[in-house]
Structures are given as C-alpha cells and as structure tokens.
Amino acid sequence: MITLHNVSKSFIQFDAIKSVSLTIKRGEIYGIIGASGAGKSTLLRLMNLLEVPDKGTVEVDGQALTNMKGKQLRQARQSIGMIFQHFNLVANKTVYENVAVSLQLAKIPRKDHRSRVEECLRFVGLEDYLDKYPAQLSGGQKQRVAIARALANNPKVLLCDEPTSSLDPNTTAEILGVLESINKRLGVTIVIVSHEMEVIKSICQRVTVMANGEVYDTITIEPKGVAMKDSNPKWFVEQLSKDGDNSHA
Numbered sequence: 001m002i003t004l005h006n007v008s009k010s011f012i013q014f015d016a017i018k019s020v021s022l023t024i025k026r027g028e029i030y031g032i033i034g035a036s037g038a039g040k041s042t043l044l045r046l047m048n049l050l051e052v053p054d055k056g057t058v059e060v061d062g063q064a065l066t067n068m069k070g071k072q073l074r075q076a077r078q079s080i081g082m083i084f085q086h087f088n089l090v091a092n093k094t095v096y097e098n099v100a101v102s103l104q105l106a107k108i109p110r111k112d113h114r115s116r117v118e119e120c121l122r123f124v125g126l127e128d129y130l131d132k133y134p135a136q137l138s139g140g141q142k143q144r145v146a147i148a149r150a151l152a153n154n155p156k157v158l159l160c161d162e163p164t165s166s167l168d169p170n171t172t173a174e175i176l177g178v179l180e181s182i183n184k185r186l187g188v189t190i191v192i193v194s195h196e197m198e199v200i201k202s203i204c205q206r207v208t209v210m211a212n213g214e215v216y217d218t219i220t221i222e223p224k225g226v227a228m229k230d231s232n233p234k235w236f237v238e239q240l241s242k243d244g245d246n247s248h249a
C-alpha cells in the first residue's frame, strides 16, 4: 500500500532520512518509533510528500507520488488523511466547519457537505457537537474532530503523527480505539508515529525502529503486544519487555 524506495531527505546539510526503504501492507496498522530526532515525523511526512524527498521514490496505493506535481498530487493526497499531536483545528471555525474544510478543498459540492460531515462526526461519537468551537472541547474531543476531518474524503491511508502524545492515558486508549475501528470497519491502512511503547504495543502489527535517520529494524508484534522477533534488536526487546511502562524511546 505504501512503498518507500531508497528515500533520502536533508535539511541544510543535515541528513534527516538516509536512504530508507520500507513497505507497508494494505490494511496494516504500522508503527514508527525511535528517539527524539531519529527522523520519525520526517519519514511520515515523506509518505504524503509534505516533505519532498531529495532522492528515492514514494508510492501509495499503486501511485508514484514522486512523479506527480500540482493538481495530480493534490488529488492523490485526498486518499491520504493525516492527524497531528496538536490536532491543528482552526480555532475560529465550528466543529462542522473544521470537518467541512476537507470537502471544500476536495471541491465536493456544498449540498453534499452536511450529510458527509454528520456521518464522519457520528463515526467519532461527536454528532452532537456540530456548533461547538475547538476551545469548548477536551483534548480527546479535539482529536476526534481532527480524525473526522481526516476521514471526510474517504482516505485509504491515515497518517498519525504522535496522535496521543498530548492526551492522558484514558483518552489515549479511547483514541486508539477509534483508530482501530477505522482500520477494521473502514479498511483504512494506518501509520502511527509515536515515542510511546505502550501505544505501539497496543495497536500496531509491525513497527519500524528509526535511529539517526535510518531503519534500525522492523519488528512484527503479536496480538497482545508480545514481540515476535524477526531479528533481535536488544534495545527494542528491552523496551517491549518493560511492563506497563510509559518511558520514552
């Protein structure tokens, strides 16, 4: 579903991503973990070309994004939703308007907005919050609105950049539940960047460990979060074996 081939990205002489190749399968919930500055967010943003790679190719759902520009790229991006740690809602727009922004950008006729916005808000359990403003919502509710906005154009992929890092443990579990149901009920492939082992263990089927802009390893996680070692990266296995631990990678 997502294939990166020898992708590199530098910022002013700093090599943030160094020739990374990976493949994410259709229907997976896939994690990216690593220490601060390892390149996790940059790697995620390369998957929808929010960051343009200096070298290498990015393919999503059979489409080579790295060969596209302008309108064609904007259209391809509509099948890739994204959510962020700080939600990125527009403060002076209502919940309804925040979700409808996605439909406006996709040039969906206005007459079709209401039913689609309501459907997406129902999916995340916020159908009664249409007229509220972001400041009137809890962190978890804000993230639900951001998820509804990301779902509005029926994406095939949802990219999540530290989606629960601003939330308390209970709200984190709720949001992970929403992401799981998007994956199961809607068949959306999900990629989650997180520095929290608990998040990765509880929801992901595979995880790539990033270190210094490179893939350190890719691990399969069994149901219930037990590591099934494709190989034996000591650091990662140590982290996985820490029970109920919230320590940062």
Ligand SMILES: Nc1ncnc2c1ncn2[C@@H]1O[C@H](COP(=O)(O)OP(=O)(O)OP(=O)(O)O)[C@@H](O)[C@H]1O
Pocket (backbone or CB within 6 Å): 011, 012, 014, 016, 034, 035, 036, 037, 038, 039, 040, 041, 042, 043, 195
């Ligand atoms: N736009 C940019 N301009 C310059 N340097 C950047 C830019 N974006 C990222 N970097 C640098 O690239 C490296 C990787 O950043 P990235 O945000 O991908 O790491 P990360 O693993 O997500 O870290 P964190 O967990 O702290 O968010 C860092 O050293 C960062 O300072």
